Amino acid sequence: MKYEEIIHRCFRCGYCKLTGDYVDFNCPSYRKFRFETYAPGGRMWLIRAWLNDEIQNSERFQEILFSCATCANCVENCVFTFSDDLVNIFIAAREEMVNKGVIPSVVRDYLKNIYVHGNPYKEPANERGTWADGTSIETYDGQEYLFYIGCVGSYDERGQKIARAVGNLLMKAGVSFGILGSREGCDGNEVRALGEAGLFQLLAEQNIALFKELRAKEIITLDPHAFNALRQDYPGLGGEFEVYHYTQILAPLIQSQMMPLKEYRARITYHDPCYLGRHNGVYEVPRKILSSIPGVELVEMDQNRENAFCCGGGGGNFFTDILGGGEDSPNRIRVRQALDTGASVLAVSCPQCAKMLEDAIKVEEMEHRLEVMDIAEIVTRALS
Amino acid sequence: MSDINRSLTEIVGEHYVSNQPEELYFYARDPGLMPPHKPDYVVVPKTVEEIQKIVRLANQNKIPIVPMGAGMALTGLVIPLRGGIVIDMKRMNKIIEVNEKARYVIVEGGTSHGLLKSYLDKNYPRLRHSIPDSPATATIAANVMIHGQGRLTQQYGFNSDMVAGLEVVLPSGDICKIGSCSLSPDWFSKGAPLPDLSGLFLGWFGATGIITKVALKLYPRKRMRDVEIFVTDRGNLVPDIIYELTHTEMVEDINIFTQPLPMIFKDNHHITIFMTGDTDEELEFKKKLIFGALDRFIKGKDGGFMSVGLAMKQTLLEMPQRSVSRFADVKKGGGFEYSGPILLVERYLGCTRKLVELASKYDLAYSAMARIIGRGHCMMFGFSFTFNRADPDMMDRVRKALQEVSDYALVVGGVFWKPTIEEQRMAIEKMDPNTWNLMKMIKKNLDPDGIMNPGNWEVA
Numbered sequence: 001m002k003y004e005e006i007i008h009r010c011f012r013c014g015y016c017k018l019t020g021d022y023v024d025f026n027c028p029s030y031r032k033f034r035f036e037t038y039a040p041g042g043r044m045w046l047i048r049a050w051l052n053d054e055i056q057n058s059e060r061f062q063e064i065l066f067s068c069a070t071c072a073n074c075v076e077n078c079v080f081t082f083s084d085d086l087v088n089i090f091i092a093a094r095e096e097m098v099n100k101g102v103i104p105s106v107v108r109d110y111l112k113n114i115y116v117h118g119n120p121y122k123e124p125a126n127e128r129g130t131w132a133d134g135t136s137i138e139t140y141d142g143q144e145y146l147f148y149i150g151c152v153g154s155y156d157e158r159g160q161k162i163a164r165a166v167g168n169l170l171m172k173a174g175v176s177f178g179i180l181g182s183r184e185g186c187d188g189n190e191v192r193a194l195g196e197a198g199l200f201q202l203l204a205e206q207n208i209a210l211f212k213e214l215r216a217k218e219i220i221t222l223d224p225h226a227f228n229a230l231r232q233d234y235p236g237l238g239g240e241f242e243v244y245h246y247t248q249i250l251a252p253l254i255q256s257q258m259m260p261l262k263e264y265r266a267r268i269t270y271h272d273p274c275y276l277g278r279h280n281g282v283y284e285v286p287r288k289i290l291s292s293i294p295g296v297e298l299v300e301m302d303q304n305r306e307n308a309f310c311c312g313g314g315g316g317n318f319f320t321d322i323l324g325g326g327e328d329s330p331n332r333i334r335v336r337q338a339l340d341t342g343a344s345v346l347a348v349s350c351p352q353c354a355k356m357l358e359d360a361i362k363v364e365e366m367e368h369r370l371e372v373m374d375i376a377e378i379v380t381r382a383l384s
Numbered sequence: 385m386s387d388i389n390r391s392l393t394e395i396v397g398e399h400y401v402s403n404q405p406e407e408l409y410f411y412a413r414d415p416g417l418m419p420p421h422k423p424d425y426v427v428v429p430k431t432v433e434e435i436q437k438i439v440r441l442a443n444q445n446k447i448p449i450v451p452m453g454a455g456m457a458l459t460g461l462v463i464p465l466r467g468g469i470v471i472d473m474k475r476m477n478k479i480i481e482v483n484e485k486a487r488y489v490i491v492e493g494g495t496s497h498g499l500l501k502s503y504l505d506k507n508y509p510r511l512r513h514s515i516p517d518s519p520a521t522a523t524i525a526a527n528v529m530i531h532g533q534g535r536l537t538q539q540y541g542f543n544s545d546m547v548a549g550l551e552v553v554l555p556s557g558d559i560c561k562i563g564s565c566s567l568s569p570d571w572f573s574k575g576a577p578l579p580d581l582s583g584l585f586l587g588w589f590g591a592t593g594i595i596t597k598v599a600l601k602l603y604p605r606k607r608m609r610d611v612e613i614f615v616t617d618r619g620n621l622v623p624d625i626i627y628e629l630t631h632t633e634m635v636e637d638i639n640i641f642t643q644p645l646p647m648i649f650k651d652n653h654h655i656t657i658f659m660t661g662d663t664d665e666e667l668e669f670k671k672k673l674i675f676g677a678l679d680r681f682i683k684g685k686d687g688g689f690m691s692v693g694l695a696m697k698q699t700l701l702e703m704p705q706r707s708v709s710r711f712a713d714v715k716k717g718g719g720f721e722y723s724g725p726i727l728l729v730e731r732y733l734g735c736t737r738k739l740v741e742l743a744s745k746y747d748l749a750y751s752a753m754a755r756i757i758g759r760g761h762c763m764m765f766g767f768s769f770t771f772n773r774a775d776p777d778m779m780d781r782v783r784k785a786l787q788e789v790s791d792y793a794l795v796v797g798g799v800f801w802k803p804t805i806e807e808q809r810m811a812i813e814k815m816d817p818n819t820w821n822l823m824k825m826i827k828k829n830l831d832p833d834g835i836m837n838p839g840n841w842e843v844a
């Protein structure tokens with residue numbers, strides 16, 4: 001297995017499952033399951049035991065490995081020099097399991113759907129761009145930016161709304177951009193996280209080839225997961241592009257008054273998506289946008305920025321739901337944290353987080369107290 | 385499903401009990417060097433009532449119970465030597481009450497030092513507790529259970545001396561309050577003016593009961609902290625230096641480290657002096673007294689204050705010091721273990737020499753870290769060796785070196801801290817027989833069936 005030479009170096013000290021300021025446990029799977037085995041150190045020790053044939057690949061072992069949300073809290077807080085590789089190690093172990101074909105059925109279904117249909121929803125490719133129907137968003141044809149949506153924004157009803165909100169804002173600001181519509185392919189971020197390295201490479205290479213064919217140089221992503229794949233993984237496969245998350249495009253436009261905002265009175269708390277925050281270090285840009293809106297009071301949850309608690313949707317869990325269920329499922333914990341701030345709006349900048357947290361609000365019966373809004377939706381409201 | 389499994393499931397809920405190979409593998413070990421032994425079940429309870437029910441179930445069925453915090457004691461104290469039920473306490477991690485003016489906090493039995501620190505930082509910035517340098521996950525109950533030491537130990541003694549009350553689930557399953565809380569709503573004393581019953585539990589490694597609540601004394605937190613290092617290559621002078629430093633009563637904490645790397649550190653003893661103050665004047669005043677106290681050593685060319693760079697200061701001032709854990713990776717192997725006997729400060733030089741001798745004999749990387757307890761009343765001397773978990777030979781050499789440390793510690797009048805099973809046996813053998821008889825009497829009365837962390841404090 002890749003990284004095998006590191007695996008024995010985990011001391012089991014557990015710094016990785018806490019926030020940097022120790023305010024609480026911050027590994028979402030540990031928070032839910034509460035056995036040490038579901039914490040990063042537990043995974044390290046069990047992977048080693050598995051490689052040494054001391055334990056077998058059981059259903060529980062699969063649950064342990066595939067419930068990792070790849071949120072990178074452990075990467076942030078492990079005190080050892082190998083910390084950067086922790087998530088890579090967990091993914092490498094998943095890869096081994098995928099290669100042997102012994103994985104949870106929900107994971108297999110996800111991977112199969114991507115392979116066969118190009119998206120997890122088994123929807124036809126030619127419906128990928130339908131979210132833009134009724135807008136005047138154009139197909140990409142050499143504009144300054146290519147706006148890349150990803151599967152959730154393309155097919156999921158909630159995701160589509162956010163895609164439209166972002167698209168409309170970009171239009172309003174006069175940004176020159178176009179979308180791929182039915183030509184867009186899955187970015188593969190979750191495929192990689194779930195351990196299907198071969199399929200990821202295939203998807204990435206197809207996307208890179210298409211971007212190159214269209215001479216796209218600058219890409220705006222809707223989804224932090226896609227942002228991550230394009231920014232972190234594609235360069236290694238020959239895909240060197242300028243990649244932005246949409247908030248990075250909006251922020252300067254708002255700050256330079258190119259999009260004058262009206263007053264919107266609301267107490268808002270912002271949830272950092274792991275793939276924008278910890279994986280890519282973008283913490284302040286979304287906050288700058290929110291703070292620029294007259295009337296907005298931005299309040300922070302105890303666990304914010306590097307210490308943000310994951311919504312539980314990362315690492316493929318958005319689709320497999322291995323981390324879901326019960327009052328300690330990460331999304332339910334997170335909305336309780338948001339409510340504790342006294343905010344009435346929980347701002348997000350990721351369609352996966354939006355859906356995870358909205359679902360949790362329903363289960364927690366907080367609909368009348370807390371509303372999930374994407375930053376693009378908040379800006380839209382402040383424009384109207 | 386077995387009856388026990390069914391009962392445990394009824395008590396804690398199906399998600400919080402496991403007899404799966406993954407949990408049995410993991411909870412059979414700690415990060416140290418003791419051989420593993422599998423439990424039969426692992427449970428993660430949430431309430432005191434659940435603990436009571438688990439203990440009663442274990443009692444009825446004569447099944448061993450092993451409470452576990454973060455498992456960071458390293459000496460095998462959470463390894464279920466006779467199987468049974470490991471109770472992972474960390475789901476019980478609430479901070480129940482802070483009495484600001486009386487300066488105490490009541491926490492649940494699985495609350496970590498890190499969590500308490502963070503809570504106080506945010507909510508009570510004028511209060512602090514004696515935080516050890518163990519990883520921030522280490523639990524308060526376990527730390528006082530093993531008579532740990534922390535940042536305030538030079539001023540106030542062992543962390544267990546700072547306990548202000550306990551709630552314990554006895555081996556019978558009954559709840560027992562220890563200290564003022566046994567007859568008052570206030571948790572200000574673990575004993576006095578009553579008979580101090582905390583000694584029936586503290587130091588017993590869970591062999592007489594499970595701590596479900598601890599009240600811990602809190603102390604004034606000054607606005608500023610600083611650290612200076614006095615370096616000497618004259619190990620024989622260290623006890624005198626400590627005597628002078630403790631006499632000033634101006635010091636927060638004193639640690640002494642000596643290690644072979646980097647090269648300039650070799651053969652030097654680094655007396656790390658922590659100080660606090662609310663104002664620059666207060667801090668300067670304390671520094672003046674401290675520097676003054678060591679003046680004669682400087683004039684005699686026996687040592688001096690080294691300049692401590694900003695990065696090093698930051699590392700040392702961290703609470704807990706994460707750098708201590710990093711020692712585990714010196715050999716790129718994720719392991720270290722230390723024997724930390726408690727003994728007189730005047731044994732310091734002998735201990736460092738022994739450590740260097742053993743490191744050389746067994747070809748090991750070492751580090752010595754001593755912490756002064758009280759005003760020089762004694763010290764914990766950590767004989768630490770790092771090892772590579774993937775190198776069984778190195779692990780074996782560390783085991784052998786530590787065995788020699790155990791023998792040595794007894795010879796020089798030391799008392800084992802958080803002893804391994806073997807060290808417990810050695811301690812029992814050397815102990816005044818009447819003391820051991822009293823301990824046996826206590827154990828027999830509290831835990832007649834020997835279900836509580838069996839193997840500990842008993843003769844095999």
Ligand SMILES: Cc1cc2nc3c(=O)[nH]c(=O)nc-3n(C[C@H](O)[C@H](O)[C@H](O)COP(=O)(O)OP(=O)(O)OC[C@H]3O[C@@H](n4cnc5c(N)ncnc54)[C@H](O)[C@@H]3O)c2cc1C
Nearest residue numbers: 453454455456457516517518523526527532533589590595
């Ligand atoms: C890098 C490093 C640095 C360290 N530095 C320090 C230091 O500066 N000071 C210090 O004191 N220690 C230090 N230690 C030792 C140790 O980690 C700490 O003492 C720690 O507080 C132990 O807590 P734990 O939760 O890990 O205990 P565990 O190892 O889980 O338990 C210790 C013992 O307590 C028992 N126990 C646990 N919970 C309960 C309960 N609720 N009721 C009854 N019994 C219970 C267990 O059965 C076991 O016998 C250090 C360790 C490491 C690895």
Ligand code: SF4
Nearest residue numbers: 010013014016041078
């Ligand atoms: S992953 Fe790092 S922080 Fe976590 S237990 Fe292992 S060594 Fe400690």
Ligand code: SF4
Nearest residue numbers: 027068069071072074
């Ligand atoms: S990436 Fe997140 S979920 Fe996975 S082990 Fe690390 S902290 Fe836990």
